[in-house]
Amino acid sequence: MSARITNKIFSAINGCLLLLILIIIVYPLYYTVIASFSDPELVVSGKVLLTIKKFTLDAYRNIVSNNSIIIGYRNSILYTVIGTLYDLCLTIPAAYALSRKELKGRNFFMGIFVFTMYFSGGMIPQYMLIDRLNLIDTFWVMIIPSGLSVFNLIVARTYFNSNFSQELNDAAKIDGCGEFGVFFRIVLPVSGAIIAVMSLYYAVGHWNSFFPALLYINDSKLYPLQLVLRNILVLNQTMLMDIESLTTDQVSLAVRLSYLAETMKYSLVFIASVPMLIAYPFVQKYFVKGVMVGAVKG
Amino acid sequence: MEKKKNMGVQALEHCNAGKYQLNSFMKYFKRYHPLYVLLLPALIYIIIFAYVPMYGIQIAFKDYRASFGIWGSEWVGLTHFVTFLKSPNFVQLIRNTLALSIYSLIAGFPVPIILAFMINEIQSPKFKKTVQMITYTPHFISTVAIVGLIGLFLKRETGLLNILFTNLGMQGKDFMADPGSFRTIYVLSGIWQNAGWGTVIYISALCGVDPEIIDAAKVDGASRLQKIFYIDFPTIKPTIITLLILNVGSLMSVGFEKVLLMQNSLNMETADVISTYTYRLGILGGQFSYTTAIGLFNSVINAILLLTFNGIVKKVDGNSLW
Structure with a gap:
């Protein structure tokens, strides 16, 4: 067999396997979307498999009228926007400083950060600290304690290390630019790639985070979306008015409502995931190029 | 003077x-x-x-x-540690924790590597971009949503997978309530969610392969599989080893959030791990000292695993974290 034919066969097999993998990844997500727009009874009886059947917006209408979901959504947006800004303010300047050889003791400082990747006080001492700081059941507990991921710091530092040369600093020095000037006027404006990637990582972290809220928040007015989601999806708290008080004439309605509760879960997953799924393709092009190279070894 | x-x-x-x-x-x-x-x-x-x-x-x-x-x-010295070691839950907790993370590591670790090779071999840039884009997607969905979806798909009567199984003539099951299925559900859904994202680091490492070497290999008549084994694999081997060491060093800390979300009163036999036990007794039960001791015990084991494995790899292979 000639090399060209084996090459073609290889590509064909590889392509088919990848296609199969794509289907496995996409189908559950696709099913979630079509189920959320289909008639609940058909979904529950397994008749919705490939396309939307009997299009309806009932599930979404019920979600929009649910107060705790709306409050959760609003809270999550606030936590994500403010939290991401706060994280960036901590990470980017520190990563830049740590990338500069002129920073004396930079290995020592790096060590201080890296050590916390391997060893931490653990859940209880952390909880006690948050308690002592009087942060329990406040808005800021969702922002201040989750400020910096050391992994992200290393990724950003690697980026600065490999993208800014000594010559640039020397040139800036000759121009009479101070170190603040170099950072704010020269480095930051051309660091869009790393800022975009860091923003996405942190935003996804905030948007999807549920455990800090579970630990530190009891007040349902401060619940982020994920906690509301958990109560409905995982603990099966009912979203609808009480079904039990219905008369016998309305039993069929009650059954329908219980089916609706199922499709509402699909629509809930959809609206909770959509913001991040929209954001990430914009940043995707930076993932492989430059940003991740060498990040593992730091 | x-x-x-x-x-x-x-x-x-x-x-x-x-x-x-x-x-x-x-x-x-x-x-x-x-x-x-x-x-x-x-x-x-x-x-x-x-x-x-x-x-x-x-x-x-x-x-x-x-x-x-x-x-x-x-001060009470090592009392809490002794209590934990002697507690009837100890063996079960350690077994559950290790079984879950070793299962995850063995089944999950090679998948992103293989997938990265496959993606790297795609010749059409457009298809390559599409595959990357789609395989990364599940990573951005929250743990809560994933566990919610697992629950919906596996539901006894109405879940998609149970319907599929019944259509294929197999017995449906309430998987979420079955202790025997817990680990497999956890591991497979983990691979589904994270294998694609896991390729990012390998693919960027594969970008470092010198194109001249590949051209030379082509001239020598190397097949694409040979190219993968003899050129690509050695290039990303340090990355693989680094990630492997880090994974072994966190064997005792499994994905806590997901386990907690997947737990219910029926599957605790296999689903209760050290970190969820700490949460239950510490935060919910108020036993601060006892659970801090368990957490410390956990961290120390992790550190020992990390150092030992790093040492072994250094001896055998010459690569290491430090």
Whole structure:
């Protein structure tokens, strides 16, 4: 067999396997979307498999009228926007400083950060600290304690290390630019790639985070979306008015409502995931190029 | 006289040197203090939120009473550790924790590597981009949503997978309530969610393969599989080893959030792991000292695993974290 034919066969097999993998990844997500727009009874009886059947917006209408979901959504947006800004303010300047050889003791400082990747006080001492700081059941507990991921710091530092040369600093020095000037006027404006990637990582972290809220928040007015989601999806708290008080004439309605509760879960997953799924393709092009190279070894 | 004069000169020189050093330090500081200012917020953050809690670890060796505070509570030595080692839950917790993470590691670790090779072999840039885009997607969905979806798909009567199984003539099952299925559900859904994202690091490492070597191999008539085994694989081997060491070093800390979300009263037999036990007894039950001791025990085992495995790899392979 000639090399060209084996090459073609290889590509064909590889392509088919990848296609199969794509289907496995996409189908559950696709099913979630079509189920959320289909008639609940058909979904529950397994008749919705490939396309939307009997299009309806009932599930979404019920979600929009649910107060705790709306409050959760609003809270999550606030936590994500403010939290991401706060994280960036901590990470980017520190990563830049740590990338500069002129920073004396930079290995020592790096060590201080890296050590916390391997060893931490653990859940209880952390909880006690948050308690002592009087942060329990406040808005800021969702922002201040989750400020910096050391992994992200290393990724950003690697980026600065490999993208800014000594010559640039020397040139800036000759121009009479101070170190603040170099950072704010020269480095930051051309660091869009790393800022975009860091923003996405942190935003996804905030948007999807549920455990800090579970630990530190009891007040349902401060619940982020994920906690509301958990109560409905995982603990099966009912979203609808009480079904039990219905008369016998309305039993069929009650059954329908219980089916609706199922499709509402699909629509809930959809609206909770959509913001991040929209954001990430914009940043995707930076993932492989430059940003991740060498990040593992730091 | 001569000697004295000499000494005086020396002292003067010494003094000048000191002055010079001070001067150069002032000069250095004047120029570079902004770097320290930029570093400071992150440093303060990490000290408060990572190092201050480490001070609290001492309650693992104390009988913590809120009214006495961390410092004022009474020392009890290793009592809490002994209690944990002797507790009837100990064996089950260790077994569950290790079984789950070793299963995840063995089944999950090779998948992103293989997938990265496959993606790297795609010749159409457009298809390549599409595959990457789609395989990354599940990573951005929250753990809560994933576990919610698992629950919906596996539901006894109405779940998609149960319907599929019944159509294929197999017995449907309430998988979420079945202790025997817990680990497989956890691991497979984990692979589904994270295998694609896991390729990012390998693919960027594969970008480092020298194209000239590939061309030379082509001229020599190497097949694509040979290229993968003899050129690509050795290139990303250091990356693979680094990630493997890090994974082994966190064997005792499984994905806590997901386990907690997947737990229910029926599958606890296999679903209860050390971290969820700590949460239940510590945060919900208020046994601060006892659970801090368990957490510390956990961290120490992780550290030992990391150092041991790193040492073994260093000896065998020459690669290591440090």
